[in-house]
Amino acid sequence: MSDLNQNMIEKYRNSFLKEVEANVEEGEWVKMCMQCGVCSGSCPLGKHWAHPPQEIFMMIRAGKREAVLASDAMWMCTSCYNCIVRCPREVPITHIMHGLAHYAKRLGLAPKGQPTMAFSQIFWDNMLKAGRVNELKLGLSLYFKDGFVQGVKNSLANAKLGQNMMKAKRMNAAEFFGGHGVKDVSGLQKMIKKAQELEDARIAKYGN
Numbered sequence: 001m002s003d004l005n006q007n008m009i010e011k012y013r014n015s016f017l018k019e020v021e022a023n024v025e026e027g028e029w030v031k032m033c034m035q036c037g038v039c040s041g042s043c044p045l046g047k048h049w050a051h052p053p054q055e056i057f058m059m060i061r062a063g064k065r066e067a068v069l070a071s072d073a074m075w076m077c078t079s080c081y082n083c084i085v086r087c088p089r090e091v092p093i094t095h096i097m098h099g100l101a102h103y104a105k106r107l108g109l110a111p112k113g114q115p116t117m118a119f120s121q122i123f124w125d126n127m128l129k130a131g132r133v134n135e136l137k138l139g140l141s142l143y144f145k146d147g148f149v150q151g152v153k154n155s156l157a158n159a160k161l162g163q164n165m166m167k168a169k170r171m172n173a174a175e176f177f178g179g180h181g182v183k184d185v186s187g188l189q190k191m192i193k194k195a196q197e198l199e200d201a202r203i204a205k206y207g208n
Ligand code: SF4
Pocket: 032, 033, 034, 035, 036, 037, 038, 039, 040, 053, 054, 057, 086, 087, 088, 089, 090, 091, 093
């Protein structure tokens, strides 16, 4: 268990709701949920998840910390905003779902190998290298993330898509050797590193 996770357990031993309110983006809205179920009924994907939004909010109030933070439900949210526009209490459901996913990742509790989380990390690492996304390397990193053999299978299965992207100039072979980047990559990387340090210091002091 990470030190951060252990610290949070000690600090909020008696209330997971309070922990969410203090550390999750818009988490203070969870208590406004009246469990009408409109969000879960409106979510185009919720019925395929272990816990649709209304259930996640009920579990938070019931103190089911491990089950919520280890759930992959928050990682499946596509930000379609169907739930937000229909919620009679105007709960910012989408933001809370993403906030919970972010918090679970910070604590090291997010489900290992969750595809959306893996994609987000690969996308971020790719973008950070040159300040712009290298589509070819992004595609290859995704296809080969589960090993060489699976990578070859994925590449063959998506060969047509790759060709079409090249035809449409969304991807080009030169990207393999670098591709386009921003003018001052190291300046951008320093700026992001500094922002991360400031964010970590703020969270350590005040929570989210
Ligand atoms: S629609 Fe709003 S009030 Fe109803 S269950 Fe969802 S979050 Fe709660």
